[in-house]
Amino acid sequence: MISxxxxxxxxDLHHLRSIGAAGVGKGVVRPxxxxxxxxxxxxxxxxxxxxxxxxxxxPVGNLFGLAEGPSLLMGSHSxxxxxGGWLDGALGxxxxxxxxxxxxxxxxxxxxxxxxxxxxGRFGVTTGSAIWSGNLTLETAxxxxxxxxARFADERAKLADVAGEFVDPGRFTGFVEMHIxxxxxxxxxxxxxxxxxxxVGIRDMRxxxxxxxxxxxxxxxxxxxxxxxxxxxxxxxINDRFRNVVTPSTVWTIGHVTLHPNASxxxxxxxxxxxxxxxxxxxxxxxxxxxxRDTAAEIANSSGMTLEFGPMLGLDPVAMDSALQxxxxxxxxxxxxxxxxxxxxxxxxxxTNVSRLMPVAMLFVPSINGISHDFAExxxxxDLVAGLQVLAHAxxxxx
Amino acid sequence: MISxxxxxxxxDLHHLRSIGAAGVGKGVVRPxxxxxxxxxxxxxxxxxxxxxxxxxxxPVGNLFGLAEGPSLLMGSHSxxxxxGGWLDGALGxxxxxxxxxxxxxxxxxxxxxxxxxxxxGRFGVTTGSAIWSGNLTLETAxxxxxxxxARFADERAKLADVAGEFVDPGRFTGFVEMHIxxxxxxxxxxxxxxxxxxxVGIRDMRxxxxxxxxxxxxxxxxxxxxxxxxxxxxxxxINDRFRNVVTPSTVWTIGHVTLHPNASxxxxxxxxxxxxxxxxxxxxxxxxxxxxRDTAAEIANSSGMTLEFGPMLGLDPVAMDSALQxxxxxxxxxxxxxxxxxxxxxxxxxxTNVSRLMPVAMLFVPSINGISHDFAExxxxxDLVAGLQVLAHAxxxxx
Numbered sequence: 068m069i070s071x072x073x074x075x076x077x078x079d080l081h082h083l084r085s086i087g088a089a090g091v092g093k094g095v096v097r098p099x100x101x102x103x104x105x106x107x108x109x110x111x112x113x114x115x116x117x118x119x120x121x122x123x124x125x126p127v128g129n130l131f132g133l134a135e136g137p138s139l140l141m142g143s144h145s146x147x148x149x150x151g152g153w154l155d156g157a158l159g160x161x162x163x164x165x166x167x168x169x170x171x172x173x174x175x176x177x178x179x180x181x182x183x184x185x186x187x188g189r190f191g192v193t194t195g196s197a198i199w200s201g202n203l204t205l206e207t208a209x210x211x212x213x214x215x216x217a218r219f220a221d222e223r224a225k226l227a228d229v230a231g232e233f234v235d236p237g238r239f240t241g242f243v244e245m246h247i248x249x250x251x252x253x254x255x256x257x258x259x260x261x262x263x264x265x266x267v268g269i270r271d272m273r274x275x276x277x278x279x280x281x282x283x284x285x286x287x288x289x290x291x292x293x294x295x296x297x298x299x300x301x302x303x304x305i306n307d308r309f310r311n312v313v314t315p316s317t318v319w320t321i322g323h324v325t326l327h328p329n330a331s332x333x334x335x336x337x338x339x340x341x342x343x344x345x346x347x348x349x350x351x352x353x354x355x356x357x358x359x360r361d362t363a364a365e366i367a368n369s370s371g372m373t374l375e376f377g378p379m380l381g382l383d384p385v386a387m388d389s390a391l392q393x394x395x396x397x398x399x400x401x402x403x404x405x406x407x408x409x410x411x412x413x414x415x416x417x418x419t420n421v422s423r424l425m426p427v428a429m430l431f432v433p434s435i436n437g438i439s440h441d442f443a444e445x446x447x448x449x450d451l452v453a454g455l456q457v458l459a460h461a462x463x464x465x466x
Numbered sequence: 467m468i469s470x471x472x473x474x475x476x477x478d479l480h481h482l483r484s485i486g487a488a489g490v491g492k493g494v495v496r497p498x499x500x501x502x503x504x505x506x507x508x509x510x511x512x513x514x515x516x517x518x519x520x521x522x523x524x525p526v527g528n529l530f531g532l533a534e535g536p537s538l539l540m541g542s543h544s545x546x547x548x549x550g551g552w553l554d555g556a557l558g559x560x561x562x563x564x565x566x567x568x569x570x571x572x573x574x575x576x577x578x579x580x581x582x583x584x585x586x587g588r589f590g591v592t593t594g595s596a597i598w599s600g601n602l603t604l605e606t607a608x609x610x611x612x613x614x615x616a617r618f619a620d621e622r623a624k625l626a627d628v629a630g631e632f633v634d635p636g637r638f639t640g641f642v643e644m645h646i647x648x649x650x651x652x653x654x655x656x657x658x659x660x661x662x663x664x665x666v667g668i669r670d671m672r673x674x675x676x677x678x679x680x681x682x683x684x685x686x687x688x689x690x691x692x693x694x695x696x697x698x699x700x701x702x703x704i705n706d707r708f709r710n711v712v713t714p715s716t717v718w719t720i721g722h723v724t725l726h727p728n729a730s731x732x733x734x735x736x737x738x739x740x741x742x743x744x745x746x747x748x749x750x751x752x753x754x755x756x757x758x759r760d761t762a763a764e765i766a767n768s769s770g771m772t773l774e775f776g777p778m779l780g781l782d783p784v785a786m787d788s789a790l791q792x793x794x795x796x797x798x799x800x801x802x803x804x805x806x807x808x809x810x811x812x813x814x815x816x817x818t819n820v821s822r823l824m825p826v827a828m829l830f831v832p833s834i835n836g837i838s839h840d841f842a843e844x845x846x847x848x849d850l851v852a853g854l855q856v857l858a859h860a861x862x863x864x865x
Contacts, residue, residue: 251684251689286812286836296701299702329723345682
């Protein structure tokens with residue numbers, strides 16, 4: 068059994084938090100390639116070297132701590148949101164470091180560590196792991212620009228002095244990422260551990276219903292073709308029709324609405340809105356899509372409107388490796404009996420990309436009040452340590 | 467019986483349309499105090515003088531054609547929307563001119579004519595008649611500015627060389643305004659004449675529902691406080707609850723919606739929307755207000771939201787004078803048997819203001835496809851003439 072050192076783990080986690088500390092609560096400001104991000108990566112490289120791993124920067128700023136020979140890869144990312152929490156990404160990197168260190172001390176299995184670059188999407192979406200896994204070409208990535216105008220090509224050049232080649236994924240037997248949940252499920256249920264079964268797939272589509280803009284005083288109700296009324300009817304209908312299709316972890320959101328001309332005295336002639344839905348099961352995503360398309364068409368027909376669907380953004384769900392899931396679940400049974408569950412990740416993670424290369428698994432610990440991407444993001448330290456211990460059990464059992 | 471001359475009436479109407487002609491269909495561009503508006507008023511003054519009326523400009527550009535002694539006032543406005551139709555306002559002025567002229571020719575009752583200024587609200591709302599009736603003080607009006615920065619005080623000075631005093635309303639026994647419907651009711655039913663029973667009252671209120679902004683991937687449906695969902699539920703509920711309260715002429719509109727932060731991946735934390743309702747019966751307006759307030763409070767309570775009502779804009783309904791209504795209805799029975807109805811005006815008119823001073827009535831003719839405030843605004847010429855003949859009957863009967 069690998070014997071982890073919770074104090075050392077928490078101490079490292081707080082040290083990493085000091086690099087780019089926001090000065091507001093435990094918040095951090097450590098976006099990809101900022102001075103704080105680069106400083107944090109050099110500090111992490113030093114910790115890797117201290118415990119016998121070989122630090123290695125790849126051409127896009129992903130930092131690996133490599134064990135010799137075949138090894139299990141563990142980690143997450145150490146870049147943050149522009150106003151980020153101290154645990155989003157950092158937790159998975161420091162937990163991986165402690166497991167790798169403790170495993171070497173205990174003569175356990177070989178563990179490598181990674182901190183991917185720009186998971187938070189200053190340039191793309193999970194940029195560093197997307198490039199490494201082949202989801203995004205380096206050529207395309209180099210053309211990406213941040214909101215501040217910085218180019219990815221110029222920013223990654225800041226680490227050119229230490230950068231080597233891309234790491235061969237063939238040396239890793241799998242990837243395990245520990246992360247905060249970033250949602251309220253575990254916090255609400257009072258549980259300590261979540262074993263992720265799937266990272267959800269996303270579908271996102273813009274829908275436009277066009278009726279007839281008209282005078283809100285002289286147009287009788289029965290002659291109106293009111294685009295807001297059509298949107299509201301569509302929303303009610305899909306909420307009703309989804310009932311027999313969804314699971315408790317399925318989510319759907321109308322988060323963006325634009326009415327035209329958007330004036331209190333004018334019957335709205337046009338409503339453009341976003342329809343986003345997420346689920347771990349690709350066939351359920353497809354059934355929901357069919358309900359959405361059919362319902363919108365019915366509403367448009369019955370209310371004399373024209374209907375337009377924008378292009379659909381689609382990211383397919385990723386199933387976690389069953390053997391790795393079992394190892395994490397077995398650890399959870401020991402460390403947090405009756406206080407863990409299997410759940411679906413509603414957010415994307417680096418593991419989504421890495422799943423193209425090798426078996427992956429994810430472990431969640433609670434987010435207090437479900438808060439993340441905010442300086443107020445936090446997790447109780449006993450829960451952080453419980454997560455670390457589940458990892459230790461899983462790695463030991465896997466051998 | 468006053469004998470009107472339809473050809474002369476239509477000829478004058480087309481002549482007025484030529485002043486400020488848009489060059490697009492029959493459209494006109496004749497906003498208050500524009501060169502075209504002033505030219506049109508001088509032309510109207512000459513027509514008034516030609517038929518023995520005394521033209522009189524008041525200090526704010528309202529043009530009267532005064533008969534001697536007590537008289538019935540008829541008219542509307544000759545200013546237009548920035549992109550206006552040829553009949554909105556102009557019809558009522560030219561019809562009044564023809565009735566006054568024909569009545570003098572036939573030895574009928576004394577008729578005065580008016581073209582109010584800025585009914586279309588370049589500065590205020592029905593500005594000229596509002597000032598004349600005491601709904602708006604001249605002092606306040608003088609501070610009003612148009613979108614182009616022009617001040618009312620400077621604009622009305624353009625007519626200072628011809629302006630006299632305000633006209634004493636005591637010389638008029640009543641006011642009759644003929645107007646296009648600006649809605650689809652008569653056009654849809656194939657009728658020629660509408661006798662207005664009431665000009666609706668309006669209530670308009672901004673409502674804000676505040677829930678909790680959240681991640682659209684990690685926040686389960688049952689833990690969401692989604693402001694758009696609350697708005698949609700509110701909308702469905704009031705549509706249902708209004709059923710037992712409203713009449714076919716009642717209207718209500720959610721025309722403006724703002725979600726915050728209005729992003730497809732974020733559960734909306736706040737929805738601000740307009741709620742406007744119109745009806746001819748003040749007690750019905752009040753019952754609807756109670757339903758709106760109660761329903762919004764129920765939705766907010768049941769979904770854990772806070773609720774805020776903005777200040778309520780209120781304009782009370784104005785009932786048309788019953789004797790004048792009867793005279794118009796009697797005329798409609800002769801001129802358009804089986805092809806007329808009583809109806810409510812969903813739009814505001816100069817008659818709303820004038821009702822403070824004397825008995826008022828309104829007569830509508832159809833708007834093709836319900837279109838108004840648009841170059842495409844039009845009415846079939848037989849319908850225009852039918853309206854003129856109803857006025858002639860009513861004026862003759864009133865004696």
